[in-house]
Amino acid sequence: xxxxxxxxxxxxxxxxxxxxxxxxxxxxxxxxxxxxxxxxxxxxxxxxxxxxxxxxxxxxxxxxxxxxxxxxxxxxxxxxxxxxxxxxxxxxxxxxxxxxxxxxxxxxxxxxxxxxxxxxxxxxxxxxxxxxxxxxxxxxxxxxxxxxxxxxxxxxxxxxxxxxxxxxxxxxxxxxxxxxxxxxxxxxxxxxxxxxxxxxxxxxxxxxxxxxxxxxxxxxxx
Amino acid sequence: xxxxxxxxxxxxxxxxxxxxxxxxxxxxxxxxxxxxxxxxxxxxxxxxxxxxxxxxxxxxxxxxxxxxxxxxxxxxxxxxxxxxxxxxxxxxxxxxxxxxxxxxxxxxxxxxxxxxxxxxxxxxxxx
Numbered sequence: 001x002x003x004x005x006x007x008x009x010x011x012x013x014x015x016x017x018x019x020x021x022x023x024x025x026x027x028x029x030x031x032x033x034x035x036x037x038x039x040x041x042x043x044x045x046x047x048x049x050x051x052x053x054x055x056x057x058x059x060x061x062x063x064x065x066x067x068x069x070x071x072x073x074x075x076x077x078x079x080x081x082x083x084x085x086x087x088x089x090x091x092x093x094x095x096x097x098x099x100x101x102x103x104x105x106x107x108x109x110x111x112x113x114x115x116x117x118x119x120x121x122x123x124x125x126x127x128x129x130x131x132x133x134x135x136x137x138x139x140x141x142x143x144x145x146x147x148x149x150x151x152x153x154x155x156x157x158x159x160x161x162x163x164x165x166x167x168x169x170x171x172x173x174x175x176x177x178x179x180x181x182x183x184x185x186x187x188x189x190x191x192x193x194x195x196x197x198x199x200x201x202x203x204x205x206x207x208x209x210x211x212x213x214x215x216x217x218x219x220x221x222x
Numbered sequence: 223x224x225x226x227x228x229x230x231x232x233x234x235x236x237x238x239x240x241x242x243x244x245x246x247x248x249x250x251x252x253x254x255x256x257x258x259x260x261x262x263x264x265x266x267x268x269x270x271x272x273x274x275x276x277x278x279x280x281x282x283x284x285x286x287x288x289x290x291x292x293x294x295x296x297x298x299x300x301x302x303x304x305x306x307x308x309x310x311x312x313x314x315x316x317x318x319x320x321x322x323x324x325x326x327x328x329x330x331x332x333x334x335x336x337x338x339x340x341x342x343x344x345x346x347x348x349x
Contacts, residue, residue, distance in 0.1 A: 010235050
């Protein structure tokens with residue numbers, strides 16, 4: 001049996017790339033900044049957004065696209081703070097697709113927004129693989145998870161434009177070597193800004209918010 | 223299970239490529255893809271997704287062949303160029319962290335292997 005080879009060289013995720021491009025094209029003229037929060041289930045993504053919502057209320061008009069496998073609990077928490085939020089349920093899917101995000105994004109009142117935060121499905125691996133049209137992926141890692149996550153899931157931490165270590169108020173109760181964790185982050189992304197904070201006590205939150213303000217100013221200059 | 227979404231994209235473009243080759247499209251023996259190591263693809267999961275998604279298509283039964291591309295980089299300090307089997311992504315020569323990753327994120331359909339169709343004339347000779 002003989003066979004011949006047809007050379008193709010075609011991007012497997014080209015459809016996703018196309019949806020992501022459409023989202024960027026929609027965001028730019030409206031001067032909307034979009035960030036994609038990625039971290040494990042229970043790492044404190046929603047809690048961080050609650051704290052940011054309170055702190056940034058007077059400064060930015062922002063909306064959240066809330067990705068979950070099931071339930072609207074997280075969306076309800078944010079809506080209770082007056083944040084306009086759209087719930088995206090993947091129904092078992094491990095990440096938000098660029099298409100899902102685009103379809104929700106285009107329904108937002110973009111003229112009345114500065115910032116859109118996508119809270120991705122809790123997962124350190126899959127959401128990192130997909131471009132959803134964001135301006136920045138932000139990696140979250142809580143101190144209850146173990147220091148070595150950055151080298152176990154290098155793609156996310158390598159791509160992140162900022163890394164947030166959450167729940168630092170719990171450090172006195174845990175065996176968590178913060179210095180070692182920082183080293184692991186540097187091993188995959190030497191220059192990434194890292195913020196250790198507690199959204200519950202507010203400690204360290206200001207530094208992250210300052211980064212966010214600066215990122216917004218750089219990506220969407222007035 | 224990002225493998226399922228990857229398999230969906232693959233099956234879609236592979237079918238498009240096969241349609242370009244004929245009507246009805248030929249059945250490939252193998253589908254060759256290249257994947258960067260940073261995508262952390264579990265081949266067994268990708269195979270399962272591919273098998274599930276290709277049932278009742280010309281791709282059914284095709285062998286999925288994955289060529290793994292290691293994470294690679296270039297050192298801005300000493301000019302070293304090479305690949306990393308795993309983190310840290312530091313230069314193995316001068317230990318600098320000023321390394322730009324140049325590979326490891328690839329994800330593309332490389333080629334399709336198609337069985338040659340033998341055309342036989344009335345006497346049984348291969349044309």
